[in-house]
Amino acid sequence: MNIRFWGVRGSIATPLTSAELTARIEMAVNAGLKAGLTDESQIPVFARELPGHITQVIGGNTACIEVQAGSKLLILDAGTGIRLLGLDLVQRHRGNPFEAHILLTHTHWDHISGLPFFVPAFNPKNDLTVYGPSSGLEDRLKGQQTPEYFPVPLLKTFNVFQLKNQNRFRIGDVRIETLPLNHPGDSYAYRIACGDKTLVYATDSEYKDLSTKALKPFTDFFRGADILIYDAQFTLLENIEKEDWGHSNMFCGIDMALEAGVKTLVFTHHEPVYEDKKLWETLEKANEYMEICQPPGKRIKLYLATEGLEISI
Numbered sequence: 001m002n003i004r005f006w007g008v009r010g011s012i013a014t015p016l017t018s019a020e021l022t023a024r025i026e027m028a029v030n031a032g033l034k035a036g037l038t039d040e041s042q043i044p045v046f047a048r049e050l051p052g053h054i055t056q057v058i059g060g061n062t063a064c065i066e067v068q069a070g071s072k073l074l075i076l077d078a079g080t081g082i083r084l085l086g087l088d089l090v091q092r093h094r095g096n097p098f099e100a101h102i103l104l105t106h107t108h109w110d111h112i113s114g115l116p117f118f119v120p121a122f123n124p125k126n127d128l129t130v131y132g133p134s135s136g137l138e139d140r141l142k143g144q145q146t147p148e149y150f151p152v153p154l155l156k157t158f159n160v161f162q163l164k165n166q167n168r169f170r171i172g173d174v175r176i177e178t179l180p181l182n183h184p185g186d187s188y189a190y191r192i193a194c195g196d197k198t199l200v201y202a203t204d205s206e207y208k209d210l211s212t213k214a215l216k217p218f219t220d221f222f223r224g225a226d227i228l229i230y231d232a233q234f235t236l237l238e239n240i241e242k243e244d245w246g247h248s249n250m251f252c253g254i255d256m257a258l259e260a261g262v263k264t265l266v267f268t269h270h271e272p273v274y275e276d277k278k279l280w281e282t283l284e285k286a287n288e289y290m291e292i293c294q295p296p297g298k299r300i301k302l303y304l305a306t307e308g309l310e311i312s313i
């Protein structure tokens with residue numbers, strides 16, 4: 001299974017600001033002065049060794065993940081990141097028709113607002129299906145494209161497939177299950193298995209009661225996953241302050257992943273007001289926490305989801 005992240009921000013698209021860019025340039029120049037650079041030929045190597053918070057953009061597009069599972073192309077959520085994925089798919093297939101399956105966790109804007117900009121939908125030869133357990137899914141998607149909000153109605157290229165609350169279904173050889181999460185409105189996790197590999201995508205969920213019993217339905221659903229993609233919108237402190245906002249944090253994710261025997265844990269749905277540096281620092285603290293909590297030989301690999309991150313399992 002190959003996984004690529006196209007949108008990792010929660011709530012609203014968050015482009016890099018000029019102030020952030022200027023701050024990065026200042027940090028790089030300062031580091032260059034400290035390193036005593038004397039010749040421009042030294043710059044490429046020096047730049048490559050600068051820390052990620054200077055050179056790497058976590059990304060401002062909202063939720064969208066591409067998953068190649070065997071011969072099936074799955075797309076998890078249709079936030080603004082799906083626009084870039086759509087352009088890439090058209091290029092990749094050189095305009096030839098293809099099949100894609102878009103699995104929506106729920107219909108908050110950060111998970112559907114890219115759908116009207118998914119260019120492959122403008123080619124009626126493409127075979128595109130949108131799935132989701134949110135009630136009245138098709139009407140909700142049509143609703144965001146009424147003339148008051150968008151000039152083009154929901155394209156007929158999209159076959160909308162209404163899932164039930166808790167559902168098991170197959171797309172070819174890919175086995176899929178859903179589970180309701182704790183989120184205002186609704187949100188659903190997907191467990192996706194292909195061959196002997198399993199991915200769980202559980203975004204937009206809050207876990208207020210941290211007792212083993214209360215978490216059991218979720219940890220059972222995460223059980224043994226090769227990769228768990230987890231909502232870590234807030235720091236631990238802000239998660240406590242923002243009770244009932246429907247999101248989680250890295251530390252809760254680590255506890256649940258350890259309990260569930262997950263192998264790789266990816267944190268996504270980053271809070272829009274958090275700058276990249278803060279996210280990398282929180283990941284560092286999460287790694288320290290993991291060092292303390294991990295039983296011998298059971299280290300879970302932790303990743304911060306960034307636009308363009310690719311993971312194969």
Ligand SMILES: [Zn+2]
Nearest residue numbers: 010011110204
């Ligand atoms: Zn969201």
Ligand SMILES: [Zn+2]
Nearest residue numbers: 108183187204
């Ligand atoms: Zn949401």
